[in-house]
Amino acid sequence: MKRIIPVLLFLFTANTMFSQVSEKELLKKTEETVAKIMEEKPNGWNKKGIATVLLNQASFNNWLAGGQSSISGNAGFKYDFNYKSDTWTWDNKLSANYGLTKINKQVLQKTDDRFEFNSLLGKKASGEWYYSGFFNFKTQFDSGFDQANSSVRISHFFSPAYIQFGPGMLWKRDDNLKINIAPATSKVIIVHKHFTDAGPSFGVLQGQSSRYEFGAAINGYYKFKLMENVTAEHILNLYTNYLEDAQNVDLDYTLNIVMKVNKYLTTNFAFQTIYDDNAFPGFQTRQVIGIGVNYGF
Numbered sequence: 001m002k003r004i005i006p007v008l009l010f011l012f013t014a015n016t017m018f019s020q021v022s023e024k025e026l027l028k029k030t031e032e033t034v035a036k037i038m039e040e041k042p043n044g045w046n047k048k049g050i051a052t053v054l055l056n057q058a059s060f061n062n063w064l065a066g067g068q069s070s071i072s073g074n075a076g077f078k079y080d081f082n083y084k085s086d087t088w089t090w091d092n093k094l095s096a097n098y099g100l101t102k103i104n105k106q107v108l109q110k111t112d113d114r115f116e117f118n119s120l121l122g123k124k125a126s127g128e129w130y131y132s133g134f135f136n137f138k139t140q141f142d143s144g145f146d147q148a149n150s151s152v153r154i155s156h157f158f159s160p161a162y163i164q165f166g167p168g169m170l171w172k173r174d175d176n177l178k179i180n181i182a183p184a185t186s187k188v189i190i191v192h193k194h195f196t197d198a199g200p201s202f203g204v205l206q207g208q209s210s211r212y213e214f215g216a217a218i219n220g221y222y223k224f225k226l227m228e229n230v231t232a233e234h235i236l237n238l239y240t241n242y243l244e245d246a247q248n249v250d251l252d253y254t255l256n257i258v259m260k261v262n263k264y265l266t267t268n269f270a271f272q273t274i275y276d277d278n279a280f281p282g283f284q285t286r287q288v289i290g291i292g293v294n295y296g297f
Helices: 004-039
Strands: 044-058 070-084 088-103 109-126 129-139 153-155 161-174 177-190 210-227 230-241 249-260 265-276 280-296
Touching (some): 070 280, 129 177, 161 210
Antiparallel strands (some): 177 210, 230 249, 249 265
């Protein structure tokens, strides 16, 4: 009897310890499963938007090294409304930006002016591949003026306006990584006729108000976390026109880096470069950095 009691105590203790370990493992697996489910977006519509105001200011007073006082502001708006089901994916993004700067003793100048709508529809094919169709529309809000002669207006609202659409194949791992390949893309460029009275404008021939192109487009999107509270977003658009100078590839690349301070404050950096030989024989670049005040909805 005296021998049996220690054996029973040992078995009871071992069983209790084993049960506790098993419960901990089960609890850990359950928590991991719940976290994974929470990360995966459910089927149906998912909508989110954010409005941002970026501010920059520089002031000089009796500054011997030189410099000009300036103040600038940039307002941005983004709204995503995406649909997901077992066989369909439909991503829609509306974005708008407008910025002004005032340098001491100079007139107000525009620093940013964009309005863009993207829509990408996909029907499940196999694995992470989808049969797709896309639509893209880009224009601006305000007038643009010649840098050499600020009195000469070279653009305004809906001049130019760019429209692209076509069927293709979409590879989509998730909302943060996707590539769409559209080998039969139509592109339409629209400008007001008074911009082509004296010559071509944005690729539209003299005396005309629109230009049609047919070619191939590749659109890529990748968003990832650089470190805690810092995200990087890459947007790449490539296009080549089969009908004229197919070797000249139009490029539109944007990099957005957001450093989150808290719910309402961020430091934002944006860089964009465009190459379109029909509009300008070289690279166009845009860079914006500043403290952002955000409102999400």
